[in-house]
Amino acid sequence: MADPSVAGVTQQRTPDTSPVTVVGLGPMGAALAEALLANGNPTTVWNRTAGKADRLVARGARRAASAAEAVAASPVTIVCVADYPAMHAVLEPASGALAGRTVVNLSSGTPEQARDAVAWAEQRGARYLDGVIMVPPEAIGRPDTVLFYSGQSACYDAHRATLDVLGGAAQYLGDDPGLAVLYNTALLGLMYATINGFLHAAALVGSAGVASAALARIAGDWFVPSVVLPLCAGVTGQIDSGDFPGDAGDLRAHLTVIDHIVRTSRDQGMATDVPGALRDLVERAIAEGYGDKGYASLVELIRTPAG
Ligand SMILES: NC(=O)c1ccc[n+]([C@@H]2O[C@H](COP(=O)([O-])OP(=O)(O)OC[C@H]3O[C@@H](n4cnc5c(N)ncnc54)[C@H](OP(=O)(O)O)[C@@H]3O)[C@@H](O)[C@H]2O)c1
Incomplete structure (x- = not known):
């Protein structure tokens, strides 16, 4: 059975100043862009509601006029929007700019949506890596922050230094692009079951x-x-x-x-x-x-x- 502790675990932070695009500037996307700016990565940003980019632009980010312009600006585009339908809504109009680029999707969803996204990206000539964030925005950029990634290992390896800027204890879980989301769901299930057990125990002694x-x-x-x-x-x-x-x-x-x-x-x-x-x-x-x-x-x- 696959065991990520054997398959590959990122533990070291490598200096990286590659250009990066961040699409989606809600609380989490903005935190990702801030970490990249703080690390010195030339960072292009785009959000459906353009005003959410203002604070990042003031800190040195470049504002793209469209999602297509944002994707074209960097070899890798990190997408962090509400869910997969939102990701498709944002990237579909940018399809013409995707060839030869890499999309790293950190939006929440299901394993099936992650697997479908690979085919969707490949049809547009793009490489696709799926990822999951299980920490609050304030934990982004720390060396001990864990983010999960899964999908083509070559894609992960090519952008590992950039991804380590977002969370220095990232884990690559395997080739199946659905794995990161599956781990996320499994661990959330564990969390709720554990909390329920604790609530019941607390009520008993209470x-x-x-x-x-x-x-x-x-x-x-x-x-x-x-x-x-x-x-x-x-x-x-x-x-x-x-x-x-x-x-x-x-x-x-x-x-x-x-x-x-x-x-x-x-x-x-x-x-x-x-x-x-x-x-x-x-x-x-x-x-x-x-x-x-x-x-x-x-x-x-x-x-x-x-x-
Ligand atoms: N915040 C956290 O603590 C946290 C923790 C772990 C994981 N995450 C995950 O990170 C992702 C982003 O979360 P978030 O907290 O930043 O905020 P969010 O409320 O989940 O997502 C907001 C972002 O999605 C965009 N969006 C939503 N629907 C869209 C659509 N149809 N077309 C284009 N853009 C659309 C919003 O654009 P507008 O600004 O234009 O509305 C905004 O950029 C989510 O998948 C979330 O589950 C968040």
Whole structure:
């Protein structure tokens, strides 16, 4: 299975002063342009609402009169607009200027939209690299900021020094252009599930008058790093191999623990939606024959829609 920690990770910042174009000057696009200007890259900017370029022009950016002029001004154009339809709306009228240029799209979307964008760019003679930003605008330009990229490695390598200006800890995830967006979606799902777990845990201890900050300290100092993260790392081999030994605790044993969480929530006068959803999944797995398998076997149900 592909592992970006092996496939290639950018860790060093290389000096770069290549000309760059930034299209899309919302909060994020403006931060990208500012980082490039601060690094000394000759930076051309364009935005549908032209006035958003004023502050950047005052700091040395060159204002393009059209998206086509912006694309023609630099070998690489970084696009950071609301979504992929907005990217197409901006770049379609600039199609004539795209031949021989590289588009790096940092707008949010889906893996399918990213893959379609490659074909769209190739039809216009352009190279295309997809990327994702998971940090706020103020983190742009820092050496420890992570941005994800995926698509043609030659395209990434050719512009790596410029891209490192935006985030010095960028990660190239692989040839599939949909990968950057897929990682983004996967990590956001992890974030929401983790926050939901924390909210439920905070409500549980809160039902006995305990402040959530006390729980956050125990979770952060000990439980998550010493118990949860090793558990996740420990099951990666099982997830990838499809072999889920239940000798260290099978799903039936886990159901007993999860039942206690549901019952305690109810006894403390709380809603049971969060652990209830988990219990439903474990019960379905047992009904489908996974009762003597390890906990990670739930991934088999998660992989396929319920029939
Ligand atoms: N802000 C953040 O904290 C953050 C963090 C991570 C990722 N991102 C991603 O970065 C991208 C840009 O975000 P943002 O915060 O800068 O603002 P945004 O509100 O998501 O996007 C604003 C930009 O998109 C342009 N735009 C929208 N629809 C358009 C259309 N149909 N045609 C032409 N231009 C269009 C806007 O042009 P006008 O100015 O003319 O309206 C503006 O340049 C998004 O995909 C977002 O998800 C943002």
